[in-house]
Amino acid sequence: MPPVIEARDLTKRYGSVLAVDHASFAVEPGRIVGLIGPNGAGKTSILRAVLGLTRYEGDVRVLGRDPWRERAALMRDVSFIPDAAVLPGWLRIDRAVDFVAAIHPHFRRDRTRTMLAKTQIPLDRRVRELSKGMRTQVHLALAMGIDAKLLVLDEPTLGLDLLARRAFYDLLVEDFMDESRTIVLTTHQVEEVENLLTDVLFVHRGRIVLDGSIAALATRFVALSVEPARLAEARALGPFYERRTLGRSVLYYEGADRAALAPLGELQAPDVADLFVAKLSGGAS
Secondary structure, eight states: OOOSEEEEEEEEEETTEEEEEEEEEEEOTTOEEEEEOOTTSSHHHHHHHHTTSSOOEEEEEETTBOTTTSHHHHTTSEEEEOSSOOOOTTOBHHHHHHHHHHHOTTBOHHHHHHHHHHHTOOTTOBGGGSOHHHHHHHHHHHHHTBOOSEEEEESTTTTOOHHHHHHHHHHIIIIIOOTTOEEEEEOSOHHHHTTTOSEEEEEETTEEEEEEEHHHHHHHEEEEEEOGGGHHHHHTTOOSEEEEETTEEEEEEESOOHHHHGGGEEEEOOOHHHHHHHIIIIIOO
């Protein structure tokens, strides 16, 4: 099957500022992809190009379409949850459900109502009567009710407490995701989503500095925890990042000979959050 998203030399400038720098990547069907990077890295600019919300240089195809020229057709198969959910304060929740059902041909009212029932938000309440977190939950339920081939989430759980964030991600996997759908999400709470992800794209200064599946990362990267007496030997084997912890040093390697590393200390597979810090602090060019 062709990629859901394919970008080649995607570039976005805002005046003299280069927000996205010749980014090339592909997102395959049925994947949950984390687009991860610090503030200002270019994540939102990439998403806006993919969604046809901004002009760009390079070539981008989403579900086989040019997102800028064919956005109206594309959005029949794409659902987007931005980082700032804005619903009018006077709108009742049940009327919001009716409105989306009337304008979107692929909206599933039953799915949205099921999600809202799990939040315990009364359908006869108005948006202005809800807390910030409850408003976010309503927006998420409406967007996830769209039977989309691609769901794009830009910091979707901002404003939600820990319990609500976990409930949202449970709903995402249990009630939305299947092999016919693809999810791309950005988040600062890497630890909360890494167990959901199948793939990651690390973005730094507008460039893709890491692109791979979670399964591949486990064989590509390794962390070595080493005592001070063996530190010089470990450094000689070319780590790209090093940090101190509890009297030991942890060194990160890419494509290293594990047989050579093993006698020096304890080997472990770095998790996504640790690899993110390591790659952007020591391994991003």
